[in-house]
Amino acid sequence: MSDTTEKKHLFDNPRNVDRLLRGFYVICILLVIVDFFVHRHIYMAWENLPAFFALYGFVACVLLVLLAKLLRKVVMRKEDYYDE
Amino acid sequence: MSELPPFLPFFLAALLVPVTPALIRNILLLATPMVAILHIVLNIHTGTHATWSILDFELVYLRADKLSLLFAYLFCLASFLSTIYALHVRDRTQQIAGLIYAGSALGAVFAGDFLTLFIFWELLAISSVFFIWARGTERAVKAGMRYLIFQVLSGVLLLAGALIHYRTSGSLIFDHMGLQGLAGWLIFIAFGIKSAFPFLHGWLTDGYPEATPTGTVFLSAFTTKVAVYALARGFAGEEILVYIGVTMACFPIFYAVIENDLRKVLSYSLINQVGFMVTGIGIGTALSLNGAVAHAFSDVIFKGLLFMSMGAVLFRVGHVNGSDLGGLYKTMPKTTALCIIGAMSISAFPLFSGFVSKSMVMAAMLQENYDYLWLFMLFASAGVFHHAGIKIPYFAFFAHDSGLRPQEPPVNMLIAMGLAAAACLMIGSQPQYLYALLPWEVDYWPYDLTHVLTQLQLLFFSALAFVWLNKQGLYPPELHSVNLDAEWIYRRLMPAGVHRGLLALRQAKSALSATAKASMETIRHSFSQSAMAKNHLSESWPTGSMVFWISITLAAYLLVDITLYSEPLE
Numbered sequence: 001m002s003d004t005t006e007k008k009h010l011f012d013n014p015r016n017v018d019r020l021l022r023g024f025y026v027i028c029i030l031l032v033i034v035d036f037f038v039h040r041h042i043y044m045a046w047e048n049l050p051a052f053f054a055l056y057g058f059v060a061c062v063l064l065v066l067l068a069k070l071l072r073k074v075v076m077r078k079e080d081y082y083d084e
Numbered sequence: 085m086s087e088l089p090p091f092l093p094f095f096l097a098a099l100l101v102p103v104t105p106a107l108i109r110n111i112l113l114l115a116t117p118m119v120a121i122l123h124i125v126l127n128i129h130t131g132t133h134a135t136w137s138i139l140d141f142e143l144v145y146l147r148a149d150k151l152s153l154l155f156a157y158l159f160c161l162a163s164f165l166s167t168i169y170a171l172h173v174r175d176r177t178q179q180i181a182g183l184i185y186a187g188s189a190l191g192a193v194f195a196g197d198f199l200t201l202f203i204f205w206e207l208l209a210i211s212s213v214f215f216i217w218a219r220g221t222e223r224a225v226k227a228g229m230r231y232l233i234f235q236v237l238s239g240v241l242l243l244a245g246a247l248i249h250y251r252t253s254g255s256l257i258f259d260h261m262g263l264q265g266l267a268g269w270l271i272f273i274a275f276g277i278k279s280a281f282p283f284l285h286g287w288l289t290d291g292y293p294e295a296t297p298t299g300t301v302f303l304s305a306f307t308t309k310v311a312v313y314a315l316a317r318g319f320a321g322e323e324i325l326v327y328i329g330v331t332m333a334c335f336p337i338f339y340a341v342i343e344n345d346l347r348k349v350l351s352y353s354l355i356n357q358v359g360f361m362v363t364g365i366g367i368g369t370a371l372s373l374n375g376a377v378a379h380a381f382s383d384v385i386f387k388g389l390l391f392m393s394m395g396a397v398l399f400r401v402g403h404v405n406g407s408d409l410g411g412l413y414k415t416m417p418k419t420t421a422l423c424i425i426g427a428m429s430i431s432a433f434p435l436f437s438g439f440v441s442k443s444m445v446m447a448a449m450l451q452e453n454y455d456y457l458w459l460f461m462l463f464a465s466a467g468v469f470h471h472a473g474i475k476i477p478y479f480a481f482f483a484h485d486s487g488l489r490p491q492e493p494p495v496n497m498l499i500a501m502g503l504a505a506a507a508c509l510m511i512g513s514q515p516q517y518l519y520a521l522l523p524w525e526v527d528y529w530p531y532d533l534t535h536v537l538t539q540l541q542l543l544f545f546s547a548l549a550f551v552w553l554n555k556q557g558l559y560p561p562e563l564h565s566v567n568l569d570a571e572w573i574y575r576r577l578m579p580a581g582v583h584r585g586l587l588a589l590r591q592a593k594s595a596l597s598a599t600a601k602a603s604m605e606t607i608r609h610s611f612s613q614s615a616m617a618k619n620h621l622s623e624s625w626p627t628g629s630m631v632f633w634i635s636i637t638l639a640a641y642l643l644v645d646i647t648l649y650s651e652p653l654e
């Protein structure tokens with residue numbers, strides 16, 4: 001039972017990862033392009049911005065992660081903090 | 085027949101568990117939720133009402149309307165799925181706890197008065213803690229104790245509020261009450277503890293990750309959802325709930341991003357999802373209330389599925405630390421696929437269950453002009469996908485290869501996950517069946533071009549942010565750590581405060597006695613210097629001799645008294 005005999009799995013091949021990501025980027029681009037051709041219902045002013053939801057989703061998540069990293073500086077302690 | 089309470093099969097089965105052999109016990113465990121749901125579907129309808137007189141009180145143990153029926157179906161389904169998931173467990177304590185826990189949840193949603201509600205409220209607390217204690221570690225025992233204290237506190241507040249309510253209104257009937265008077269607030273906080281309001285949520289994120297692999301699946305289904313039901317019945321339309329709900333949806337996602345224990349990540353995301361329900365209840369329109377309870381329905385199933393998949397990892401690997409997992413898809417492909425279905429459901433992808441329920445709350449927010457808060461909720465929606473939708477499956481099953489090669493979990497676990505995943509897809513793609521069960525009359529359909537497109541944009545670009553941050557090396561790595569949260573207040577601040585307080589008191593006491601002693605010395609000293617000190621009686625006497633002489637004096641008085649005033653006997 002050595003590593004050499006182990007079966008190659010789907011994402012062991014970096015090309016498969018690339019394929020997956022490329023497909024993902026294409027979908028992202030398509031979703032933005034569609035936004036210019038489809039008439040969305042507008043419920044509030046901000047939604048008039050082209051691809052508002054795409055922008056918002058991206059910015060929100062980047063912000064979320066960066067703020068969470070800051071939060072770590074405040075709240076993170078060693079794993080045995082409460083056991084001491 | 086319609087008078088029989090739906091919790092009865094569960095409690096009877098709990099009595100039988102100790103005396104039945106393994107095989108029959110498994111059949112009993114599986115049959116119980118089926119018997120209960122059959123009874124509910126056949127015999128209990130909107131308007132079914134049954135009471136039980138005890139002393140001067142008339143307890144309403146069965147009050148059925150569309151709201152309680154919806155939750156009853158949900159709890160039977162959740163109990164059935166969790167039981168299948170836990171079928172390999174031989175621990176009778178957990179089996180009994182599971183039956184009483186599910187039965188109490190049913191009892192609570194059919195309770196028509198506060199006393200009955202209180203009884204089941206406490207039974208939920210007491211039965212559920214055994215899932216944490218059953219883990220057997222010292223950490224779990226302590227966490228279970230803290231969990232129990234919060235749960236019992238919630239019950240005590242509920243009882244206090246109910247009794248004040250009875251004194252002022254003369255009624256114990258549990259119906260819409262609103263935030264009026266002390267009673268209203270006490271009951272509100274009691275419900276708030278159980279639904280994990282901010283700062284009252286410590287028991288959840290502290291306790292759930294410590295439970296057994298199967299226990300957390302049970303825990304995630306009932307307690308908070310009973311609280312959501314109670315809020316929907318008692319406090320619909322209270323605006324403060326909108327703000328509480330938005331806070332609940334937003335703050336946990338930050339913790340979820342940096343948390344390493346993946347079951348704790350799910351606990352945070354549970355609070356986040358309950359936030360959507362609480363907001364819906366606060367808005368109080370037919371659409372938002374339907375959204376809240378529909379989301380509770382979807383959430384129990386997809387959150388259960390996610391906890392099941394992490395339970396499977398915990399069962400096979402022995403831990404669920406994101407930092408030490410990865411690459412498990414190689415040997416656990418089925419668990420991986422089922423986990424991804426749960427992740428897509430909680431992220432509200434079109435065709436998955438979260439989409440058809442969460443969107444009602446979001447639409448209602450826009451209808452009622454909560455524009456800015458709606459943006460916060462949109463942020464929370466993107467965040468859910470980020471931490472629960474991507475982080476959970478990615479760090480457990482993909483990411484870097486941890487070298488772990490665990491096999492798939494036992495077949496009963498896979499079946500339970502498969503059924504839960506099927507339910508997620510069923511609700512997501514055929515929402516009309518769930519919508520038909522919703523308590524309020526409303527005409528809503530989630531699938532239109534705008535909605536599907538905007539949701540896909542939001543989700544795909546959230547994922548893009550994840551990919552980009554990872555490629556840039558900006559994504560925070562999973563680390564072995566503890567993140568301070570509300571429980572810090574009672575695990576550290578309060579004990580430290582009490583410790584300091586005691587120390588300060590002790591110091592104050594010794595300082596005080598030293599001062600008193602010193603001043604006594606001074607007085608004695610100056611007295612001994614005075615002329616009076618020369619007399620025999622002003623010398624210092626031992627206490628014993630003083631007591632002796634006082635007794636002699638008193639005895640003398642007594643003797644004089646008796647001889648002078650006693651009546652001569654005739």
